[in-house]
Amino acid sequence: MLCPVCKKNWDENTTQCPICGLDLTTEEEDKDEWIILGDIDDRVSADFAKETLNTHGIPAVIFSRSGFFGNIGLPLHPFYKPGGGIFDIAVQGEFREEAIEILDIILGDHWHRKEK
Numbered sequence: 001m002l003c004p005v006c007k008k009n010w011d012e013n014t015t016q017c018p019i020c021g022l023d024l025t026t027e028e029e030d031k032d033e034w035i036i037l038g039d040i041d042d043r044v045s046a047d048f049a050k051e052t053l054n055t056h057g058i059p060a061v062i063f064s065r066s067g068f069f070g071n072i073g074l075p076l077h078p079f080y081k082p083g084g085g086i087f088d089i090a091v092q093g094e095f096r097e098e099a100i101e102i103l104d105i106i107l108g109d110h111w112h113r114k115e116k
């Protein structure tokens with residue numbers, strides 16, 4: 001089973017992604033491309049961002065990178081920067097530009113756009 005957001009493979013008995021909570025798909029069904037837009041400083045801003053994007057008809061997923069690595073016990077991913085945000089936000093590819101525009105407006109300095 002594959003998470004369309006995190007791109008992680010899970011046991012076939014798993015139905016929801018342990019990281020972001022999204023329903024898992026088989027790899028063949030993975031046709032919607034999810035893109036991680038960047039990270040967000042705090043939980044409140046992350047929840048607000050998700051809510052606002054949903055209001056605009058943009059499906060968004062928030063997940064905590066540090067929480068994931070804490071649970072599994074792996075070292076931090078190399079692209080994790082100390083002082084950076086701890087919540088990742090992902091949307092489907094077709095909404096990328098629109099979502100970035102909205103996040104810039106509502107979050108300003110509280111989110112950090114991922115380099116392309």
Ligand SMILES: [Zn+2]
Binds near residue numbers: 005017018020
């Ligand atoms: Zn996931």
